[in-house]
Amino acid sequence: MSSHINQEPIFSPAQVGRAGEDIALQIEAAILDGKIPPGERLPSERDLQAQFHTGRGVIREALGALKQKGLIEIKKGAKGGAVVKNLEMHLVSESLALFLKQQHVTPDYLIEVRESLDRTITTLAIARATPEEKEALVAGAQALVQALGNPEPDMVAVFEMDRQLNLLLARMTRNPVFEWIMRALQSGLGSYDHSLYNHPDYRERTAFNWLQTAKGIHRREPLQALSFIGYHYVMLRACLARESMDSQGPAGDFPRPPLEIPPAGLPDSPVHNDS
Amino acid sequence: MSSHINQEPIFSPAQVGRAGEDIALQIEAAILDGKIPPGERLPSERDLQAQFHTGRGVIREALGALKQKGLIEIKKGAKGGAVVKNLEMHLVSESLALFLKQQHVTPDYLIEVRESLDRTITTLAIARATPEEKEALVAGAQALVQALGNPEPDMVAVFEMDRQLNLLLARMTRNPVFEWIMRALQSGLGSYDHSLYNHPDYRERTAFNWLQTAKGIHRREPLQALSFIGYHYVMLRACLARESMDSQGPAGDFPRPPLEIPPAGLPDSPVHNDS
DNA sequence: GTCGGGTATTGGTAGTACCATTCTGTTGGA
DNA sequence: TCCAACAGAATGGTACTACCAATACCCGAC
Incomplete structure (x- = not known):
């Protein structure tokens, strides 16, 4: 034998x-x-x-x-x-996660890298993705908004939807390397990203912002899409800053977080719909 | 015991x-x-x-x-x-590099990711690195130019210098995650990058372009530095395209490469030196 | 004081034996 | 004829022993 x-x-x-x-x-x-x-x-x-x-x-x-x-x-x-067997991505991610753990990398670093990657990915996705993919992205974002409209949203499902949206976006670049790096970073960022959906203050705005991003991509409006991407990370940073204050200082009715968050409910209509 | x-x-x-x-x-x-x-x-x-x-x-x-x-x-x-022992970054990078190797990623994909990454890294490096680091970068680029001035350059040393310059640049962002990704991509790109130094046509221009990039970073001129970064990848793509034609079509005196390369010897003086 | 060898410690390799798990084929009964 | 149960073989998992190789340390001779 x-x-x-x-x-x-x-x-x-x-x-x-x-x-x-x-x-x-x-x-x-x-x-x-x-x-x-x-x-x-x-x-x-x-x-x-x-x-x-x-x-x-x-x-x-x-x-x-x-x-x-x-x-x-x-x-x-x-x-x-x-x-x-074929190498699986999660092993690569594990390796990175191990490294990040031992080095005590703060979320700031990961967020920074992800933001810069997201910007490139968005630009490429607008240029290269098929209309079908772009519509799927919008549909996914709409599903996310809807899921969060429920007063008792299934958070596990929400996290997974967010993850899948990110991966779909990365796949739309037609460059697998972006998707792989994205997956590795996601497993490292993990819980940080979730905190955005856990805060009621940010939850709906985040989902709505996703929808706006998807629509911007669908309309082939790079600058608009990038603005929404930026807003996502503004919220994420503010959310994490507030969380760390919550856990350190005396919790309760302290002043608003230092970074002023724009009011919720960005209008959908103002951005012109006829492309 | x-x-x-x-x-x-x-x-x-x-x-x-x-x-x-x-x-x-x-x-x-x-x-x-x-x-x-x-x-x-x-x-x-x-x-x-x-x-x-x-x-x-x-x-x-x-x-x-x-x-x-x-x-x-x-x-x-x-x-x-x-x-x-402390986890060394190169081991973590190896994990991703191994994955990239098994997936038989074409150079196009890696180049694209590296270019977008280089742009972000350059911008951050200008904003965050100490003057000493920026001077070290310029010095390293000058050493590279000098090493390639030799009629019989030690290519192994040249490759290592290029690698170290890239890593120094990544380190200048103050974000270890950039260095991690850079290392992983480098070990995946590896030989492709080397072809730029192997062609006599591109060799000196590449090194000189590195020097210009470093100077642009040192002068805190993001747009200039990004232009040089872009030129680097223009050359890399053209060089690889020519190589693949060499290996397929009948080698010899075929026309110039499809992508027109700007003439060598970018002036050093025109960019104003008083920052 | 210095050099050298002996010795203890520790990882590296070789080999054997046995156990646990999984597949396969056969056998016996319905 | 079909199917279920059992026996056996192949294979990884564990345990144990013995010895080799490298290294650090100690001690004695010079």
């Missing part, structure tokens, strides 16, 4: 001292070169042990490293073993 | 079936909670084996995972062992 990799010995015995890493690198290279396509099974640990002329512990260590990187998936039992 | 973690048993025996992961998670949590600060040594593998009531192989697997994540560093010999 060692005929999965039968063309010729892809792998060669490892050097001493770093056998585990060496083997992991060889297998990783074979995977990235496409010699072992996703879905294919690697030989069993005992077969690899024989191929590499090493102990099974070393093989397990190497496979463990690849599993950690997300390159393979290991299943037990007969017909189990290591299967090459 | 098990007194490094002597307050109380931080760790508890692991459940069966996923002992390795379980142990890795426990240690990781202890590290991220700050119970084991960076620089501290973990108990030896044999001590951990006793604490967790498990085999040494499992311990090695767990430590290997943490090492893979970059949370610890393992040294051999007496007084060796696993020491907690």
